Amino acid sequence: MKPQRTQGTQRGRVGEGETRRVRWPKPTWQTRNGRVRLYLGDCLNLLPRLPRECIDAVVTDPPYGMKADTDSRRFSGGKLADRQRGRNWPRIINDDVPFDPAPWLRFSRVVIWGANHFASNLPVGTTLVWLKKDDRHFGTFLSDAEVAWMKTGHGVYVHRQNFWPPSRLAEWGGSVAAHPTQKPIGLMAWCMDRAKVLPGQLVLDPYMGSGTAGVAAIRTGRRYVGCEIDPTYFATAVARIKAELAAQRKAVRQGAA
Numbered sequence: 001m002k003p004q005r006t007q008g009t010q011r012g013r014v015g016e017g018e019t020r021r022v023r024w025p026k027p028t029w030q031t032r033n034g035r036v037r038l039y040l041g042d043c044l045n046l047l048p049r050l051p052r053e054c055i056d057a058v059v060t061d062p063p064y065g066m067k068a069d070t071d072s073r074r075f076s077g078g079k080l081a082d083r084q085r086g087r088n089w090p091r092i093i094n095d096d097v098p099f100d101p102a103p104w105l106r107f108s109r110v111v112i113w114g115a116n117h118f119a120s121n122l123p124v125g126t127t128l129v130w131l132k133k134d135d136r137h138f139g140t141f142l143s144d145a146e147v148a149w150m151k152t153g154h155g156v157y158v159h160r161q162n163f164w165p166p167s168r169l170a171e172w173g174g175s176v177a178a179h180p181t182q183k184p185i186g187l188m189a190w191c192m193d194r195a196k197v198l199p200g201q202l203v204l205d206p207y208m209g210s211g212t213a214g215v216a217a218i219r220t221g222r223r224y225v226g227c228e229i230d231p232t233y234f235a236t237a238v239a240r241i242k243a244e245l246a247a248q249r250k251a252v253r254q255g256a257a
Contacts (some may be wrong), residue, residue: 009085025046035224036223037224037232038228038251057204058111063095064099107151109196111191111195113146113147126150127149128149130147132163148191162196183236188213189217198222208226208233209229210237211236215244
């Protein structure tokens with residue numbers, strides 16, 4: 001994948017009504033206007049080089065440190081024909097070590113999914129809950145919900161959105177899901193709303209995966225910086241984000257016609 005040429009500096013926000021030229025690390029891929037920057041690599045190596053004053057919020061879904069079994073063929077009920085519908089995904093990089101949220105807690109607005117797996121390392125904050133099933137399916141298959149931690153506050157807020165495999169395929173457009181732990185676009189947009197990220201503000205997603213948060217940010221008029229360590233998922237994220245940008249340009253052209 002050939003990176004797009006980028007400038008070494010670009011005007012960035014440093015405060016209300018104040019701007020200065022800031023230096024961004026060269027992205028692996030970016031839009032021409034710099035509203036989306038994507039990095040292939042380890043986010044912990046990237047973090048010290050980011051202009052933190054330009055980042056309005058961190059919204060991310062990291063590896064939880066749970067050594068997740070990513071072979072979805074095991075959900076087939078043992079039928080050979082059904083097993084062919086599943087996929088033996090590659091293991092999620094760094095999911096075999098405990099996740100440390102500390103580097104991201106320094107930002108003013110933060111949403112991190114999987115909080116129940118590392119709750120002892122989080123301060124008191126707001127709990128966000130994603131209900132993944134309708135009532136009749138509670139208790140029938142894997143978890144009924146997933147939990148995120150949001151910096152500040154102490155309330156509990158719920159987003160309900162079923163996300164069975166047909167929905168995952170529809171959001172990606174492929175013959176299989178984009179990622180074994182793929183989240184809905186609507187869920188990630190809701191997280192940005194809950195964190196009070198305004199249109200035009202910048203979201204950092206250090207564990208980008210297949211780029212769902214990037215699609216959500218573009219769709220809601222926010223800027224986005226994503227980082228992903230796995231080259232395969234990085235390529236998927238680039239493809240999804242390019243498709244979303246193309247769809248927006250097409251909608252603008254049709255609206256002007």
